[in-house]
Amino acid sequence: MGKNLIALSGKSKLADGKPVGGRAGRLTRPMIDKLQKYYGNAIRRCVDKKAKSKQEVEDAVKRMQCAIKGVLYHSVKIVDEKKRHQYCPHGESPWCSFKRDKAVGTNTPFLDKSYHLDPVFLEFLIPLFDRLSENKLLKRCLLGLSQNANESVNSLVWNRCPKHRNRGIKSVETAAASAIMQFNIGAAGRHGVMKELEISGGYYTKAGNGKKNKKRVKQANARAQREFKEARQKIRQAKLVEEARLKALEGVTYQSAAFNEDNFNGSSKRKRKTDKTTPKEGKSKQTRKE
Ligand SMILES: [Zn+2]
Secondary structure: OOOHHHHHOOOOOOOOOOOOOOOOOOOOOHHHHHHHHHHHHHHOOOOOOOOHHHHHHHHHHHHHHHHHHHHHHEEEOOOHHHHHHHHHHHHOOOHHHHHHHHHHOOOOOOOOHHHHHHOOOHHHHHHHHHHOOOOOHHHHHOOOOOOOOOOOOHHHHHHHHOOOOOHHHHHHHHHHHHHHHHHHHHHHHHHHHHHHHHOOHHHHHHHHHHHHHHHHHHHHHOOOOOOHHHHHHHHHHHHHHHHHHHHHHOOOOOOOOOOOOOHOOOOOOOHHHHHHHHHHHHHHHHHHHO
8 A cells, every 4th residue: 555655646746736745635655654554454443354154255355345445535535524434434433533423423523634635636546445455355354464473583584684784695594593493482492502502501591591581572562552552653653754854855865676786787887888988088079179
């Protein structure tokens, strides 16, 4: 979702003659982040691990598709409120304040947030939301699995063997083996390796590894708390706002895959050619003049 929205935000102008990104009501970087988060929430809310039969799976996917549509319609400033909140969940405690207000009966008017998108974005984003609501894709999400475990192993590997330094294959293999051991058994896993190597670990090795494990569990429990998650989201939002400000000031200074080998070699070769030709041309001009 995020990658696709970023690609769309690079387009110049929409049907209303205004640019896609850049200001309130448009597809800014913080708004892209919000839509990405809401899309994930919509899927997670409709996870159904018990859906086994074809009908149950189809119903669960339909609920997911409805929730995803709700994210788009609710986030766009559609004048007709009924149309805008038609896919939002009913009840007294849904995330949509319009539906919540209707259920409780307080008659508080629904107020637009500064990040809500201009009406023109409905037509603009429907094809992307439809593509990301395909049956085939959503069926894979029904179990509610995440990539967190993969990311966690990855971070352990790159902690041991940072990507910004050139390493040989042996170092990477050792880092991967050590990371997997830590992930599966914890810091105490190295006792087995030491035993195989006939290096007997003493009291302090055991005590140190036990301490490491306890610290890790304590950290994981703290990170799983709601306050911690909210604080982390706020920090992320603030970073995105700052990034958008710098981008508006300096333009694009980094892009995914913009510095990969092909691009880098291509540009350096071109640069070298032009460097070589300029002095020659200069010389020949000089000799002609002489
Ligand atoms: Zn709503």
